Amino acid sequence: xxxxxxxxxxxxxxxFAGEDDADLARQEEKKIAYLEQHMNYNEPNTVLxxxxxxxxxxxxxxxxxxxxxxxxxxxLLSCQGITxxxxxxxxxxxxxxxxxxxxxxxxRNRVKPPKEKAKVSPMxxxxxxxxxLSVLVLLxxxxxxxxxxxxxxNYENVINNKYASWEQELTxxxxxxREKERELKIDNGEIENSSSR
Numbered sequence: 001x002x003x004x005x006x007x008x009x010x011x012x013x014x015x016f017a018g019e020d021d022a023d024l025a026r027q028e029e030k031k032i033a034y035l036e037q038h039m040n041y042n043e044p045n046t047v048l049x050x051x052x053x054x055x056x057x058x059x060x061x062x063x064x065x066x067x068x069x070x071x072x073x074x075x076l077l078s079c080q081g082i083t084x085x086x087x088x089x090x091x092x093x094x095x096x097x098x099x100x101x102x103x104x105x106x107x108r109n110r111v112k113p114p115k116e117k118a119k120v121s122p123m124x125x126x127x128x129x130x131x132x133l134s135v136l137v138l139l140x141x142x143x144x145x146x147x148x149x150x151x152x153x154n155y156e157n158v159i160n161n162k163y164a165s166w167e168q169e170l171t172x173x174x175x176x177x178r179e180k181e182r183e184l185k186i187d188n189g190e191i192e193n194s195s196s197r
Contacts, residue, residue, distance in 0.1 A: 014063050025062040032068045044079040055088055066090060
């Protein structure tokens with residue numbers, strides 16, 4: 001029968017579901033011992049302030065702490081000069097019946113969760129990236145077509161233009177040379193005869 005007292009989950013008459021809860025209860029026992037050493041029960045108003053602060057800040061979370069708060073509550077209700085409406089009830093932040101519960105944590109009520117940012121789907125990024133890449137490809141083709149340097153797209157036009165300009169230069173030079181020959185009255189036949197001598 002006394003085997004349950006050897007269990008690490010056992011604390012002051014309670015057997016907790018896990019060792020973490022039992023450790024929390026042990027810590028609360030230490031808090032209770034500290035408060036009892038410093039509590040002056042001859043001044044009920046001071047006891048009331050400590051009781052209210054313990055409830056407000058949720059110092060106790062296990063049945064060990066709730067038992068202590070209940071004893072202090074009973075003491076306060078028995079004191080003259082303290083009315084029942086001055087002694088707040090012990091707030092329970094645990095649901096005993098399984099159900100979907102609303103937030104019963106006052107700290108959660110005070111702290112507003114950050115607003116959720118509008119989530120952008122991965123498809124949006126994919127479409128945006130495809131559009132950007134398409135624009136870049138079109139820009140590259142435009143640059144390639146308009147460029148004076150030969151490349152895969154415009155090499156034929158560039159080479160034809162280069163040969164056409166060379167042909168035009170040669171034609172102009174030939175024209176200038178013939179005009180000079182006419183001025184000097186040099187005949188092509190005479191040049192050939194003088195070169196053969």
